[in-house]
Amino acid sequence: MMTLNRRKALTLMGGAAAATALATPALSKNKKITVGALRFTSHSGSFIALEKGLFAEAGLDVELKFFQASQPMAVAIASGDVDYAVTAISGGLISLADKGAIKVIGGALSEEEGIDGQKILASDAAFQAGLTSPAMLDGKTYGMTTAGSSFHYMGSKVAAAEGVTVKFKPLQKVGAIIGALKSGQIDAWSIVPHIAKPLAGSGKVHIIGSVSDYLPNYQVTTVFTSANNAANERGMTSDFLKGFSGGVAEYNAAMVDKTQGDEAMQATVDLIHKYVYADRPREKAAKSIINGSMRLNAGAALNVASVEDQLNWFKSEGLVGADITLDTLVDASYVKTM
Numbered sequence: 001m002m003t004l005n006r007r008k009a010l011t012l013m014g015g016a017a018a019a020t021a022l023a024t025p026a027l028s029k030n031k032k033i034t035v036g037a038l039r040f041t042s043h044s045g046s047f048i049a050l051e052k053g054l055f056a057e058a059g060l061d062v063e064l065k066f067f068q069a070s071q072p073m074a075v076a077i078a079s080g081d082v083d084y085a086v087t088a089i090s091g092g093l094i095s096l097a098d099k100g101a102i103k104v105i106g107g108a109l110s111e112e113e114g115i116d117g118q119k120i121l122a123s124d125a126a127f128q129a130g131l132t133s134p135a136m137l138d139g140k141t142y143g144m145t146t147a148g149s150s151f152h153y154m155g156s157k158v159a160a161a162e163g164v165t166v167k168f169k170p171l172q173k174v175g176a177i178i179g180a181l182k183s184g185q186i187d188a189w190s191i192v193p194h195i196a197k198p199l200a201g202s203g204k205v206h207i208i209g210s211v212s213d214y215l216p217n218y219q220v221t222t223v224f225t226s227a228n229n230a231a232n233e234r235g236m237t238s239d240f241l242k243g244f245s246g247g248v249a250e251y252n253a254a255m256v257d258k259t260q261g262d263e264a265m266q267a268t269v270d271l272i273h274k275y276v277y278a279d280r281p282r283e284k285a286a287k288s289i290i291n292g293s294m295r296l297n298a299g300a301a302l303n304v305a306s307v308e309d310q311l312n313w314f315k316s317e318g319l320v321g322a323d324i325t326l327d328t329l330v331d332a333s334y335v336k337t338m
Contacts, residue, residue: 031236032061036073036085038174039066039276041194041292042109042221043086044255047275048268049247058243060236064275068173069145077102077226084225084240089310089329091148091319093224098324103230103331104307106223106241106300108248109192111212115256115295118220119196120158120209125184127206134209138164140187143177146170148319150220151177153310154190156317158214181205192220194276194292219306220294230331241300241334248296255293265290301336 035050037043046064049055055062065082067073074093076082078101086108087093096102111117122131130136137159144151152168159166169186171177178195180186182204190211191199199205211218223244229237254260254268269286277285297303304326311329314320 029059030056030061031059032063033083033236033240034063034065034081035240036076036082036087037064037066037275038068038070038087039278040192041272041276041289042192042294042296043275044251044268044272045108045244045248045296046086047247047272048250049243051271051274052247052250054246054250055240055243057246058239060239060243062243068175070149071146074102074224077224080226083229084223084237084244086221086223088150088221089153089219089307089314090146090150091314092146094311094314094320094324094329097227097329098321100227102224103227104222104224104302104329105230105237105331106244106335107219107297107302108221108223108300109294110220110297110303110306111215111218112295113212113216115293116193116210116291117294118154118190118192118211119200119207120188120190120211121181121196121199122188122206122208123181123184123186124204124206126187127208131187132206132208134158134214135162135164136208137162137166137188140166141169141185142166143180143186143189144168144170145172145174145177148314151190153313154211154215155188156313158190158209158211161214192292192294194288197291198288215306217303217306219297219303219310222302222307223300230334237334245299248298248300252295252298255290256295299335301338302330302332304330304332304337 035046037046050062070087070090071092073085073087074096078096120134142155177189181189200207254264269289272289273285308326315322
């Protein structure tokens, strides 16, 4: 099995199941692992699993490591700096999978009918000039972190559906995109609701559409690990998914289905606030956390059809090799697929 250090992983980036497994007893015996995350509400499965001892119950001593974009997490997995992570599928992630470095092993965030999902945004300057719907995106600048990111995929799919052409502007970090959108340096972007709604509330940004109208059942983020962990550390990987899935179940019950009552929801908000909008007062952060809740995949189930659509788009754009197969990217042996 190929082992990559950080330098090799960065070089590669430049180039280009059963559900019952989750019910097995903890096998890892307090093994220390590092889990990659973004400070997004959609990563709450990991936060809850850590804070409520669900990873510990699964036999794991977990440390969280935070990133500001998806592709650096793929590099960290490939180089061994991080053991497991949740992130969107990117061109860099697929390229590393093609080199035998990483595998997608489950699903995390999904667009779901009836639940408010990712929003398409316009800057106030562009909105005032007529960008009031995605149909008006022709010739406009669309923010993304890097070429081959999920933002690139979403923007391209929306533009194709509307029969328009957009100009993508890479800005590396989500914070930089937000600043560019608020100041009118870019015209449009798409992002999860806990970020989109507060931006729209500021008056400097406007919501002009929903991603789910163009990508129903979109598998927004996935759970992934090194190819070595997926193939040779099956006990540890199953234990990680068990703990993570427990966190997901608690999040969905408290924040999405709201079956546990207001007290449980507020307690979950307090927990998430340690990681998301931690620099804001609780009363201001809570509204964004609650209003931005999207369902996480129960049992880390994976929408393979959506992953395959994403893979085919990356191939059609020449962002990854044309001969990469779904099996190269995904190890479907750990979770339920759909």
